Each structure stands twice: as C-alpha cells, then as structure tokens.
Amino acid sequence: MCGRYAMALRPSQVRQMLQDNDDMPVNDAPADEGDGAPRQSYNFAPGYHGVVYRADVSDRGAGTSRAAHTDRNTDSSSSTTTAATADTTADTTTDTTAADQTYPPTDTPNASQTRYKLQSMKWGLVPSWTKRNPDYSSLLKTINCRSDSLATPGGLWSGMKGRKRCVVVAQGFYEWLKTGSGGGGATKDRVPHYVKRKDGRLMFFAGLWDCVRYEGEGEAPLYTFTVVTTDSNERLRFLHDRMPVILEPGSEALWKWLDPGRDEWSKELQGLLRPFEGELEVYPVSKEVGKVGNNSPSFVIPVASRENKANIANFFAAAAEKKKGGSLKAEAGAEEGTGVGEGGQDTALKSAEDPGKTTSSGGMGTPKKGIKREASPSPDPGEPPVKKGPSFKTMSPVKEKPQRRGKISATSNTYKSPTKAKAKADGSQKITKFFVGNSA
DNA sequence: CCAGACGTTGTT
DNA sequence: GTCTGG
DNA sequence: CCAGACGTTGTT
C-alpha cells in the first residue's frame, strides 16, 4: 500500500498552499529545481526524492538539543514533553502540553521557537547507522512502516519514532485492485486506482525520517523517509486492506505528530495512527501509471471521464489505424503494441491541472507516444543511485572480506553473486544486507 | 563477549 | 543505533 | 508499488 503516489507540485507551490490554506508555517523549503530537489511526478515511486514537512530539529532528531539555529533557548524539548509519557487516557484536559488549543503550536511553551520546514528526502528509509548505500531491494522494504510495528519496542524504527517524525506531502496515492482472482487462482488483472481527498486539499501521510552519512567522511548527509501504514478505512476496503495514515491539514493530530517536544514514543502518538476518517474519492485510472517512469497528469483523471473520452476515441482510432497498416507483424507493429489505451494521451494532458510543468526538465516535447517518460536523458540528477554502472558481469562478487588486521569487524556486506539462481544449489544464498555496520 | 537482525507487501 | 541469541 | 529481466562466449 502506498507504493506509489502523486506529487507534481513544486516546493514553492506547496509552501504557498501550506501557508495560505492550512496555516502551516514554512520557515524553510528546498529549491524547486537543482541538485537534490524533490521530483514532481504523477507517478512518484520509491527511491525518488519527495517533499516532507517537519519540525526543524537537528539531524539527530528532536530532543537532542544540539539544536540547529534558533539561537536562544536551546533546550526546547523538555518543556512540552513530559506529558508524552505513557498516559493517553484523558486526551483532553490537564495535559500540560498545549493539548487542545490552537494548534499551530504557537503557544506551547517553546513552540514559538519551533520552526517547521519543507525538505527534500528520498523515499525508502535508511537508518542512520547504515554504513553503505543500500540498493533498491533494500529500500523497498522500508518505504512503509506498519503502525503496529511502532507499538512494539525495539526494532528498526526505534531510533526515529520518538524524535524523527514528519509528514509526507502528496496530492493522492495509487492502489492496484486485483481482479479475476475469484478463488480459482486465475490470472489477476491489476487495475490502478487513484485516491485523493474529496475536498481536494493536500494529503499528509504520517512519516518517519532519518539522516545518514555513509562511510567516506566528506559525504553529504542523505535524508530518507518512510510512510506509516494502517488498516484501510471502509471506503478503501474493496481495494486493499492497508492504507497510509493520513493526517488532516493543520489539525491537532498533525501538530502532535510533528511536535518535537514529544520526543518519546507514547500511546498518544500511537493513537494518531488510525484509518482516515475524512472523505476520499477513489476511481480507476490509466494502466500506464503502472510503468515506472511514465508520468502524465492524466494519471489522476478518471479513466472513464469526459476528459478521457477523447483518449478512448483516439485509442480506437489508433487501433484501427494500426490494423490498417496491416500485416507488418514482425516489426514495428508488435513493438508498440503496449496493449492499452495510449492513443493520444496528450489531449488529456491538456485538460488536467497545470500541465505546464508536468515534469522535470524534460521539456514538453513528447518523445513518442502520449505518455512521456519522465527521466531526463540521463538517470536524473541524483536520484537512482549510482548503481547504473557496471553490470554484474563486470564486477567480482565482492564479499568485502576483512582486510587483514586492523579494525576489520564491520561490513560483511554480501554482494549478490552473479551466479544467483544457478548457485541455488547450495542454498546458502543469503542476498544483500546493507544495514550492516560497525562504527560507533 | 560477538554476530546478526532490524522491514513491508502479497501470495500461498 | 539497539536488541536478541548463542 | 509494478514492470521487466531472467544468458553465454569471445574479444577488446
């Protein structure tokens, strides 16, 4: 759940919306473009840099008052905290924290010193103690965090649930409905659905973030995030049994989640992670969204809508055209039969909300069909890790063995053997583990 | 003490 | 990093 | 999350 979402706004637009519509202060925000800038995409996938909103605390999180700026009163934390302990019971009343008052926390004890900011972070949480750049498969396992995992002590999330909470800014998210599984174990078709707020406002997923510096001193810190999931609400149950935790803009719940004063996990915080109670809109969208790298505003338009009628017409027209083109079987014909309604997608784009800046630098020039691949020629500034390079054939199955004496210990990173499947015979295939490390 | 796990989803 | 298992 | 690959030999 929530393995794909839509977020095609620039940080500057988001900032404006937060301030103007939601009373959410933004004291800092990433540049719209450039190195490490968040990606704007209607098909936002794991590994991309996205926009998160959080209290501006140090890289080590709330409560570690090594505090960044905010000159005076470095102490911050402790004040509001305390109440966070274990007691949920009376959510209102007596809570010494500014429990339910005007939440934009301008009047909690040190709140006036709390600054909030938008920041670009990569989707797929990498714990701060990680030594080496993990690969996608590792990242994929940390794109979500189950709310119930947070309820139990220890584990992967223990390091951040107390001090590194954030909300992930999105316009909506996708969920794939599996059909045809009837029970006979038939072939499953997957139909993508888009889910957004009925009132059209931004969606804020409860999230956790962390900051890591891989070995190699001069490296810049990498910020990453995960999206907290919970059970689906009634509305989405037909689609899936899980959904991201969605917090209301400017709500008390949202401010509690982001409150740096609450620097220890508590029942109160745990209690915020419930299925969404507001109204959602859900509808099927183009299957083109399934392919990572495709990006189009049409992905958030109902596939059966008037805006898409044109597409459908185009689709059949195109199909007819193709057929007419006749028996070019082997060649081109087969090549482009991607199957479903692509037709003149571009027409749809027009009607969608600001198609103006649909993508990154790509420019509007659609390469081929309607849907554009979003990546600029090269992998894209900074996103997909270096990986690209040498194929598995050219690199030795490095095992990173202990370099003779000295401080060996660490990094027993396994590199996936090129022989993979083949080598299965010996069964010992333990795959990559990147969250290893020694260090202190 | 050190070594190793630490996660999610979906599918069966 | 923290926690568990041996 | 979904899509797409899943290989070898020999030569540079």
Place this chain on the structure above:
DNA sequence: GTCTGG
C-alpha cells in the same frame, strides 16, 4: 518463480 530497477 525470483530479483532488480525506477
């Protein structure tokens, strides 16, 4: 089926 890439 499993694994990688985005």
